[in-house]
Amino acid sequence: MRMIPAVFPRDSSSSAERxxxxxxxxxxxxPEGMAFHSLGLMHHPTKPVSELDFVIGTMDGLLVLEVKGGAIAQHEGVFFSRDRHGVLHGIQDPFTQADTGSHALRGQLDRLVPHLKGEVMVGYAVVLPDTSFDVQSTEWDLDVVIDVRDCRDPAAFARALKRVYTFWQERVVRRPMNGRMADDIRQALRPEFERAVSISGVAGEVELQQLALTEEQYGFIDTLVLNPRVLCTGGAGTGKTFLLAEAARRFAAAGDRVLVTCHSPLLADHLRYVLNDALINVQPFSRLESLTSAVDVLLVDEAQDIMTLEHLVDVLDGHLSGGIEKGRWVMFYDRNLQAHIHGQFSPEAESLLRNTGATVVPLTRNCRNTREIATWTRVRTGGDIGTAMSGSGLPPRELYWASQTEQVGMVADILRDCLQDGATPSEIAVLSSLPFRESVFSRLPGTVAVRPWAEAGPGQIRFATIDESKGMESRYVIVGDLQAQPGITPERVMARLYVAITRARAALWLLIRKDYLAELDQLASDNVQAIKRSTGT
Structure with a gap:
């Protein structure tokens, strides 16, 4: 049965619910069923807000489970529970709670899914996992009681659920649920989306943006948590870093010790700031040798940068309980052009990971870039970054310069227009293939505050080399110094351009040297043809 959420909350004190x-x-x-834990009800007949311990949905209908731990007693019509010290505590009548909860649930479903009104059976059961219960009364029926004898193992619990379902089906005649009905009810009870913080800022300046996860992404988070070894692949902007952060939080919430690593120290600093959890250790790959103990779960971002047999066997294997072969890990990586940035991607290493029985999770929906940026990525590099889900935005602009003075003027004009249109400096990132002191951005007037990405504060524009910017993003991106690069392979030129273009969420400017444009166009054409040949398209 699928649990929603997939992991029991670490901060819950209820051993009975656990x-x-x-x-x-x-x-x-x-196997097709779903169990919703701690389901809130905003409309309840006796309370402003209520919570149902569990709601189970199967093709047989819905059941509300009211769970009471410890011993239970009733004196003069009042229910009590007895704690481990023998002290009695007054509690609400669990049967009344379950009954009113099921009626409240039915009412909300009638409101949210009106086309299923009267179609779905809604019953309840009282679960007493720590005590036996055989007290008969006109106020309840023992067929809706699941006690300690039914909780000795999953098979016994399944038989008890069947008994409860039979009890209600004999009294409430409804047709069985089909898949479409189940999907509609699931969406009403706990919609398959999350409001979560989007990764867009770093090193003390994090832009908080609410990002609604698609149903596909929500399901991926469960897959990452529930499978011991996962290869999560996707182009730039498909949400790999975001999903890594969410998975890290889920693992930590379950009490696991988590190690997060990546090639880029800049990205590692960013993830450390975003996650900020004592159970999550974030380290760049270059610093892993300082770690002395193995962890329960390993998460690797931008894994294509370190995916070699040497790195997997000689470095990562020793830091993970069970090692690469039997341990729990998730590798997030891009087999597209990003794999050529650091030249560390080995197909043999990928094959080794697949041979551990890893689950492969392909990400195909781009949740960062606009359609225009996704299209421009394909035109300029041939790279596929998935289906853009962010809608339409500003078309990317290419500006052509002949001298550094002309390029400096172009950058200054772009910045002036952005700021006048309401953009804040911290929403702007500037990228170059050159170090800052050699880039066009170091030549801007002193009134323009441009700082290295990891050092930039409020009111300052963030700079990074293209290689450093992997895994990062910004609302507005200006890419400068696009010119001939002696000694750089065509594959790496295209890889850098792919990374630079896909950092932008909303608006993008590319500043290309005029005498380099023809070469860049030819490289793009050659790369598109090479990709077509390799994929057979």
Whole structure:
């Protein structure tokens, strides 16, 4: 049975709910079923806000489970629970709670999914995982009680659920749910999206933007957490770094020690700032040798930069409990042009990872770039960054310069226009294949505050080399110093251009030296043809 959420919350103090969560997650029956833990109800007949311990959805219908841990008693019509010290505490009648909760749930479903009104069976059960219960009464039926005897193992729990379903089906005649009905109910109970912080700032200046995850991405997070070894592949902008951060939080919430690593120290600093969890250790690959103990889970971002047999076997293997072969890990990587930036991608290493029985998760939806930027990426580099989901935006602009003075003027004009249009300096990133002191951005007037990305504060424009910017993003991106690069292979030229273009979320400017344009056009054409030949398209 699929658990939503997939991991029991670390901060929950209810051992009884934890036990039920485990039993449901290991249930041998109802493989198509879903179990929603701690489901909130904003409309309840007796409370302003209520919470249901569990709601189970299968083709047989819906069940509300009210869970009560410890011993249970009733004196003069009042229910009590007895804690481990023998002290009685007054509690609400669990049967009334379950009954009113199921009625409230039915009412909300009628409101949110009106076309299913009267179509779905909604029942309830009271779960007492720590005590036996055989007390008969006119106020409840023992068929809706699941006690300690039913909680000894998943098979016994499954039989108890079947008994409860039968009880309600004999009293509430409804047709079985089909797949479409189940999807509609799931979307109403706990929509398959998350409001989460988008990664767009770094080193003390993080732009917070709410990003609605698509249903596809939500399912990917569960896949990353539930499978022991995962290869997560996708082009630039498909959400790899975001999903890594969300997966790291899920693992840490379950109490796992997590190691996050990547080639770029800049990206590592950014992830450390974003995650900020004692159970999550973020280190650039170059500093892993300083670690002395193995972790429970390894997450690698931009793994194509370090994917060699030597790195996997001699470095990463020793830092992971169970090693690469049997340990728990997720590799996030791009087999596109980014693999040529550092020249560290080995197909043999990828094959070794696949041979561990790793689950392959392909990301095909671009959640960073506009359609125009995605199209420009294909035109300029031949790289496929997936289907752009961000909608339309400004078309990328190419400006052609003949001298450094002319290029400096172009950059100054772009910055002036952006700031006058309401952009803030921290929303702007400037990239170059050259170090800062050699780049056009070091020649800007002193009134323009441009600082290295990791050092930039509020009110300052962020600079990075193209190679450093992997894994990062910004609303506005200006790429300067696009000119002939002696000693750089055509593959690396295209890889750098691919990375630079795909850093932009909304607007992009490319500053190309005039006498380099023909060569760049030819490289793009050659690269597109090479990709077509390799893919057979």
């Amino acid at each position: 036990k039920v969560f485990r039993l449901l997650s290991e249930l041998p029956a109802y």
